[in-house]
Amino acid sequence: MARIGDLLTATRTVSFEFFPPSTIEGAVQLNSTLNELAALRPDFLSVTYGAGGSSRERTLDTVLAIARERQTTVMAHLTCIGHTVAQVDAMLDIYATNGVANILALAGDAPDAETSATGHFHYASDLVRHLRRDGRFSIGVAAHPEGHPRSRCVRTDRRLLAAKLQDADFALTQFFFDPADYFSMVEDLGKLGCTKPIIPGVIPILNAGQVKKFATMAGATIPPSIIKRIAAVQDDPVAVRSVGTEIAGQLCRDLLDGGAPGLHIYTLNQAVATLAVFDQVVTRAAL
Numbered sequence: 260m261a262r263i264g265d266l267l268t269a270t271r272t273v274s275f276e277f278f279p280p281s282t283i284e285g286a287v288q289l290n291s292t293l294n295e296l297a298a299l300r301p302d303f304l305s306v307t308y309g310a311g312g313s314s315r316e317r318t319l320d321t322v323l324a325i326a327r328e329r330q331t332t333v334m335a336h337l338t339c340i341g342h343t344v345a346q347v348d349a350m351l352d353i354y355a356t357n358g359v360a361n362i363l364a365l366a367g368d369a370p371d372a373e374t375s376a377t378g379h380f381h382y383a384s385d386l387v388r389h390l391r392r393d394g395r396f397s398i399g400v401a402a403h404p405e406g407h408p409r410s411r412c413v414r415t416d417r418r419l420l421a422a423k424l425q426d427a428d429f430a431l432t433q434f435f436f437d438p439a440d441y442f443s444m445v446e447d448l449g450k451l452g453c454t455k456p457i458i459p460g461v462i463p464i465l466n467a468g469q470v471k472k473f474a475t476m477a478g479a480t481i482p483p484s485i486i487k488r489i490a491a492v493q494d495d496p497v498a499v500r501s502v503g504t505e506i507a508g509q510l511c512r513d514l515l516d517g518g519a520p521g522l523h524i525y526t527l528n529q530a531v532a533t534l535a536v537f538d539q540v541v542t543r544a545a546l
């Protein structure tokens with residue numbers, strides 16, 4: 260299985276993010292989404308991890324099934340808050356034994372004060388250092404173009420991100436809607452001497468209410484022009500999806516035109532919007 264750090268030295272990457280299903284229906288849905296998205300020949304797929312270990316088994320099962328059954332590189336998300344070194348190492352051993360060579364090293368959000376007080380790791384950078392010493396994985400980290408929601412100062416957040424990236428291979432961003440937020444983060448990192456690839460994360464708007472909720476959780480601003488376009492069609496779900504896809508497609512084009520090293524799509528385990536973005540707006544030729 261390819262190491263994503265190596266892929267990024269050779270090509271722009273296309274990647275898709277999934278969450279581990281918790282029901283049989285969800286597993287069937289994910290399988291069919293993976294089948295449909297295979298046509299886009301993604302460079303890698305990533306699977307989220309429930310903070311504090313809440314989805315440990317489901318994430319492991321989903322990552323290992325992809326590694327076993329599909330011809331695509333996979334990356335396991337791993338949040339470290341509330342985990343001991345032994346718990347992390349046990350998962351790393353399972354991944355390495357099964358040929359999974361890529362980890363997205365995250366802090367995660369502790370579900371409660373008790374979880375944040377326990378465990379060995381406090382910040383994602385603690386896990387990045389642990390993974391670097393381990394040596395078996397290509398290491399990705401999270402980046403927040405508008406600053407992490409808990410950061411009071413974007414400059415400090417950038418400095419901490421540049422430090423975190425020193426031992427990592429690349430970053431994936433939180434989703435955002437204004438390409439200027441992404442490019443100013445890349446520029447800020449460059450001024451701090453950090454030139455590691457930062458892959459932008461894009462979420463196609465499928466449902467107005469859902470995206471507002473996610474944006475609030477992720478600290479992402481939805482520009483007034485986008486709110487207006489979605490509001491104009493909000494009573495027509497098909498039109499919302501179509502406008503949402505157009506917005507995501509334009510964002511992808513702007514990001515590629517500006518030199519982004521790839522595109523990472525938050526699929527929410529649905530194929531339809533991702534297919535529409537790639538089929539209608541972004542051609543593989545553009546990558």
Ligand SMILES: Cc1cc2nc3c(=O)[nH]c(=O)nc-3n(C[C@H](O)[C@H](O)[C@H](O)COP(=O)(O)OP(=O)(O)OC[C@H]3O[C@@H](n4cnc5c(N)ncnc54)[C@H](O)[C@@H]3O)c2cc1C
Binds near residue numbers: 366381
């Ligand atoms: C691409 C992507 C994928 C994600 N996948 C998941 C997932 O699968 N599961 C999940 O639960 N969550 C996921 N998240 C959310 C993420 O876990 C949260 O945003 C979490 O709050 C922070 O994680 P982090 O890895 O960015 O943390 P960190 O890099 O540790 O940063 C967290 C905060 O601490 C600050 N900080 C960092 N280092 C220091 C330091 N040394 N001293 C003081 N302050 C510091 C940062 O500025 C920031 O405000 C994802 C986010 C992104 C962008």
